[in-house]
Amino acid sequence: MPIFVEKKPDKLISEDGTRIDGRKPDELRPIEIEVGVLERADGSAYVKWGGNRILVAVYGPRAAHPRHQAIPHEALVRCRYDMAPFSPSTDRKKPGPDRRSIELSTVIEEALKPVIFKEMFGGTAIDIFVEVLRSDAGTRVAGITGASVALADAGIPIRGLVTGCSVGKVGDFIVLDPGHEEDMWGDGDMPVAFFMETGEVTLLQADGQYTYDEFQRALKLAYEGCKQVYELQKKAIIEKYEKLKLEGEIDEQENS
């Protein structure tokens, strides 16, 4: 028996395109990314994306255990996506891996693999842990966004950052970054991840039905959304490393 029962809102989007949470169709939820939040991980990131709270830790390249999983000519990239039992807005999630989180682990792994220079670290493993502390639609793309920042923070050689963003279909509208209600009762959800430097797609999933025209519009909108997220990723990294520089300069003034 679910403890909380959510009610479907009467209207997800008004005729003029105002969404249930007051956003315009092409507007993202507020996003904050913080780099290097975990002392003992090689690289880490904390992503606040709307109501999502996601912690990403990256370890490696390190010895691959169990040894039989190691690949001689390239690094083994492993990802674990996990939702905390207290993370959903309604019921408690049964802890541990389930069908959904196993799928998302694979999907995140596949989205990040193409940018990692795996061939440089034969016989080793790179581990990515995506822990969802609070979920509010679009956790996989938020996870990918955070994980690529954490990979950079770990000093693992990568071709560039991967950026994820969802698009959805609500009635006749194609909306950017669907929120919880739109995800639950909308007509479609399409998470996309881009390798932004070249515009290549590393993740593309979709549920719901789209006409050819709708799909084209959705993909374009996702790219526009990713562009904004990519800027935030870059800003987060620069902020952390420029801050280090600033601390040094302040110290210099004290000495003089």
Next chain:
Amino acid sequence: MTQEVKVFVKDRQLVLPGQVLAEGALKAGPHVYKDGSKLRSMKIGLASIRENTVSIIPLRGGYFPRVGDIIVGKVIDADSRHLLLDIKSPMPGILPIKGGTRIKIGDTVKARIKSFDGISHPILTIRGPKLGKVRNAVIFDVEPMKIPRIIGRKGSMINMMKEIVGCEIEVGQNGKVIVYSKDPAKLRLIEEALRKIEREAHISGLSDKIRNMLEKGVRNANIRRKEA
């Protein structure tokens, strides 16, 4: 036909992975890859442009063995022919031993990487000057990427530290600093200096700051010693 060469970054500018550093007939140095005619960074680091080579001084990253590196490791396992050393790399190093050895499990050993194929265990050797078991020393862990800064240009930084503090210091490329001293005041001072270098590795004029810090520290330590 000569290709047009364009450079988009300044020397010592902070760059991100994937960022286009330059375009045209330039050489890709360490941590830089070629994407068609574009040169892109692989890591978060500082751009470095020397003649026709663009490279990155990375700010983050672990140790990955290279042949010829002097490293410091701890013996974690042993059989009659080999010692297994934890050298803070993805795979432990193997030190083959002929005949007997006095090195036991738990000992710290300074060794050179003799051979490494990038896949299996790096093979180490202790033949060479100043290699072998480390005695009467304290070892500090630092970030491996910061080792070049601790050494300084042609050893300027480390020589300065040795001179001012007055004790022998050696480094392992895998992020280990060996300090041959038992004086707590000296050790404290050196650790403080190492942490400062780690924190501010990418700031210019660091040598002078470390010199000031150490000289001040030595003076203060002397005062403390007199009081005691």
